[in-house]
Structure formats: structure tokens, C-alpha cells
Amino acid sequence: MRVRGTALRKVIYLLGVPGTGKSSVGRELVRRLHGELVDVSELVVRKGLYTSYDRENATYVADVPRISKLLAEKASSSNSSLVVSSNFAVRAPGARDFAVFLLRCNPLVLMKRLSDRGYDNKKISDNLIAELVGLSLDDACTTFGSKNVVEIDATKLSMSLIVSCIMDELARGDDAPRGWIDWISRLEGNPALGDLVLFISRHSSAPGLSSVRHRRHRAQASLKRRGSLRRVSAP
Numbered sequence: 001m002r003v004r005g006t007a008l009r010k011v012i013y014l015l016g017v018p019g020t021g022k023s024s025v026g027r028e029l030v031r032r033l034h035g036e037l038v039d040v041s042e043l044v045v046r047k048g049l050y051t052s053y054d055r056e057n058a059t060y061v062a063d064v065p066r067i068s069k070l071l072a073e074k075a076s077s078s079n080s081s082l083v084v085s086s087n088f089a090v091r092a093p094g095a096r097d098f099a100v101f102l103l104r105c106n107p108l109v110l111m112k113r114l115s116d117r118g119y120d121n122k123k124i125s126d127n128l129i130a131e132l133v134g135l136s137l138d139d140a141c142t143t144f145g146s147k148n149v150v151e152i153d154a155t156k157l158s159m160s161l162i163v164s165c166i167m168d169e170l171a172r173g174d175d176a177p178r179g180w181i182d183w184i185s186r187l188e189g190n191p192a193l194g195d196l197v198l199f200i201s202r203h204s205s206a207p208g209l210s211s212v213r214h215r216r217h218r219a220q221a222s223l224k225r226r227g228s229l230r231r232v233s234a235p
């Protein structure tokens with residue numbers, strides 16, 4: 001079966017902080033599209049595409065130009081869809097047909113997923129801040145342009161529903177509803193938000209809620225400058 005529109009979408013980016021479901025969604029998506037999945041984190045380590053190792057944060061510092069070059073090579077060497085799963089926005093230059101999906105997850109749920117994954121408290125906190133204030137959204141918009149970014153609140157959706165949302169979006173083109181996900185507003189009044197912020201302020205290198213609020217306002221201001229975003233919510 002050929003899904004309307006998908007044949008034109010050569011590169012499909014799946015972005016989001018760790019634990020939002022990129023790998024799980026990517027596996028299902030390439031199965032449906034008969035495409036190829038590239039996990040950027042895995043690629044960075046396997047091919048040595050990093051400039052250094054950050055001991056404090058226990059992460060490799062990705063060599064973005066070399067990753068971009070490799071993605072461009074992959075995109076041009078195959079006719080099937082290339083699904084790129086990444087924690088940060090990285091682009092295959094020259095690939096004109098692309099779509100960008102940013103997976104979001106309620107930070108209260110994300111906390112449990114990252115803890116189950118065995119991350120230490122600092123790494124959990126840093127990723128929770130990123131999700132809470134939408135740093136991945138800012139990153140995606142800066143790299144791809146806000147009109148090209150489709151957000152999906154994947155917290156409560158099954159894998160098949162998320163993939164169906166993506167397939168629908170690929171087929172639909174430009175008619176998606178607009179808006180963006182702001183967890184702090186959504187969780188306002190929920191006592192669990194206070195516990196989450198306390199956890200972050202204890203363990204993150206960032207100095208607590210004032211920093212979270214500051215970053216959130218910065219992200220909001222930056223988004224307002226760039227215009228609104230496309231979002232896919234649960235049907």
C-alpha cells in the first residue's frame with residue numbers, strides 16, 4: 001500500500017529528549033514505511049562521530065558536521081525513507097523532502113522512564129528540565145524552521161497510534177492544527193509538579209525553579225518571534 005504523500009518524504013526526523021519514545025516509534029515507523037532507521041546516538045558512538053567526551057555529564061559531544069554529512073550520504077544513496085532518531089536536531093543538508101516530528105512526554109511520566117533506564121539523578125534532572133521548558137522544541141525550530149516541526153504528545157498514546165498520527169500527518173501535508181506543548185501550564189496546580197521541581201533543584205546543575213521559569217520564558221519569547229507550531233494531539 002502506498003500512503004499518499006509519504007513517497008515524497010525522504011527523510012523523517014524523530015526528535016525528543018531521551019525516553020520520549022523515539023526508538024520505539026522509529027522501529028514501528030520503518031516497518032510501516034519499509035524504510036531505514038538511523039539512531040544518531042548509536043551512530044555517534046559506533047562511528048566515533050564525536051569531538052570529545054564530557055565526563056561530568058557522561059556523554060559524548062557530537063560532531064554535528066560529520067553526522068550531517070553521513071546523513072546526507074545515507075539519504076542520497078537509497079530510495080526508501082530514512083528515519084532519523086535523535087536527541088538533538090541534526091539535519092541532512094541537501095535533503096529537500098523531509099518531515100520533522102518532535103515527541104513530547106509528560107515530565108512526570110518521563111521521570112519514571114528515565115529512572116527505569118538507570119540514569120543517575122543529575123542526568124534525569126537535566127533531561128526533565130529540557131522537557132519541562134521545551135528546549136528540544138526550541139532546538140528543532142532553530143534547525144528546521146517552526147513551520148516544519150510537528151509536536152506529538154506521545155505520553156498516553158500506543159505505539160501504533162503514534163505511528164498512525166505520523167502517517168496521517170505525512171499524508172495530510174500542511175493542514176495540521178497549530179499550537180505547542182507547555183508542560184508547566186498544563187501541570188500548574190498539580191501537586192506533583194512541586195515534587196518534580198524540588199527533585200530537579202536538588203539534583204540538576206541548574207539552580208531550581210527560578211531557572212526553569214527563566215528558561216521557559218526565554219523559550220516562549222523565542223517561539224513567539226518564530227511564529228506558531230504544528231502539533232498533533234490525541235484523537
Ligand SMILES: Nc1ncnc2c1ncn2[C@@H]1O[C@H](COP(=O)(O)OP(=O)(O)O)[C@@H](O)[C@H]1O
Nearest residue numbers: 017018019020021022023024025113154155157
Ligand atoms: N507511548 C508510550 N507508551 C508507553 N511506554 C512508552 C511509550 N513510548 C516509549 N515508551 C517506553 O519508554 C521507554 C523509552 O522509550 P524509547 O523508545 O527507548 O525512547 P527514546 O528512544 O526516545 O529514548 C521504553 O521502555 C519504551 O517502551
Ligand SMILES: [Mg+2]
Nearest residue numbers: 022023039085
Ligand atoms: Mg532511543
